[in-house]
Amino acid sequence: MPSPEEASTSASPSQAPAPTFKSLGLIDPLLEALEQLNFKIPTEIQVQALPHALQGRDIIGVASTGSGKTAAFALPILQKLWEEPKGLFACIMAPTRELAYQISQQIEALGSAMGVRCVTLVGGMDKMAQAVALAKRPHIVVATPGRLNDHLEDTKGFSLRGLKFLVLDEADRLLDMDFGPIIDKILKAIPRERTTYLFSATMTTKVAKLQRASLSNPVRVEVSEKYSTVSTLLQYYLFIPLVQKDVHLIYLANILAQNSIIIFTRTVHDAQRLSIILRTLGFPAVPLHGQLSQSARLGALGKFKSGGRKVLVATDVASRGLDIPHVDVVINYDIPTHSKDYIHRVGRTARAGRSGKSITLVTQYDVELIQRIETTIGKKMELWPTDAEEIALLRERVDEAGRVAVNELKEQAGQRGHVRKRRRNEEGGADNRDRDDDVVEAGMPTKKKSKGRR
Incomplete structure (x- = not known):
C-alpha cells in the first residue's frame, strides 16, 4: 500500500476534480439560475474565461459558435451588477438582430433571480418604443451597432x-459587415475606464486592430480549433448539372421529409423562390433572410424551432451565432465562397454531441470551391446516393412549382413598388437613415449589385 506522500505524487493532473460553476467563483443567485436552465458543467471557454473575468480583467475570447461564450461574458457582468447595481451597466454589440435577441433572452434568464432589466436595440423595430424602454433605466443594452x-x-x-x-x-463578423466606422464612433462615446470583452470566431487583422483600440492589457483565451467540423457530422455532396439544382433539392427534401432541415442559399431571391417552390409542393418551409421585417424573421425562427415548420430556407444570416436546437440536416443549395462560412453553416447540425448530416449541391462551376473546403476541413465528403428514375419523375412538378414561384415573386415586387411610391408621396421623400442595420449578410461579398443580392 503506497504512503500518503507516494499517493499524492502519483496522482495525475487528469484526476483533478472537474471545474464546476461554484468552483469558478460564481455567487448563489447565478448558480440557482444555471441550475434552473440545466447548465450542469461549464464549457471550456467558460472554464478559461470566468476566473480572469471575475478578477476584472479584459478578455479576448477566440471561440466558435456553440461554445457557450454568451454565458462566459454574461455571468461576470451579472455578478458585478449584483455587487454594484447602478444605472446602465453594460452594453453588448452583436452583428445581427437575431443574435442580439438571443443574447438578451439568455441574460434575462441568467439574471432572473436578480431582476435584471435588459433592452434590445435593433433595426426594423419601432425606435420610439426602444427610446421609452431606455428611459426606464435598464441595466444592460444589447444592440446592433447601427x-x-x-x-x-x-x-x-x-x-x-x-x-x-x-x-x-x-467581432470578426461585425467588421466583415463594415460596422467598423460606427464602432469607432461608439468607442468615443463610452468611458475609457471600463471592462471590455471581445469574442470572435477568428482573429483577423481587423479584429486585432479593434483589440488594440478597445482593450487594456487583456487575457487571451482560445478554445476553438481553426476551421474544423465535429466528428459526429456526416458530410456528403451531390455532383449535378446547374440546371438540375432545383429538382435535386426537392428530391432530397422528399427522402428527408421526416427531418428538420436548413437549406442555405447565397441570395435573398433564391431563399424566397425556393421556399415558395417547397410550399407549393407540400413541404412546410419558411424563409429567413435580411430583407424580411424583424417580426417576420422572429416568426420564421420561432416556427422552425417549435417544429411548426420542418424546413428553413436561409441566407447566411442564420449561419452563425443562432442557437437552433435539433437540426437534423443542413443542405447547401449554393456553396459558400469562403470555407469558414461552410463550417459555420454545417455547424447548425451535430451540436452538443448529437449526430447530423450535411449535403452540398456541387455543379460544374463549383469544383474548385468544394476542393478548397475539403482541404480546409481535412476530409473528403462522401457521394450522396440518388435514384435517377425518381428524380426524372419529379422534374415536371418541380418546373411547374418554379413557374408559380417566379409569378408570385413578381407580384410581391409589384406590391412593394406601389407601397414605396405611396410612402414617398406621403413623406415627401424617403429618409434612409434608419435603414435596417444588418441587411448585408456576413461573409458573402458581391462585386456588383443584382436583383438577387442579399
Missing part, C-alpha cells in the same frame, strides 16, 4: 458615459 449609434445621436437622455462593461460579440 441602431445603437442612432439612439446615441437622437434619443434625449440616453448615453453610455457611465458604462462599466462593453462586449463585442462575433
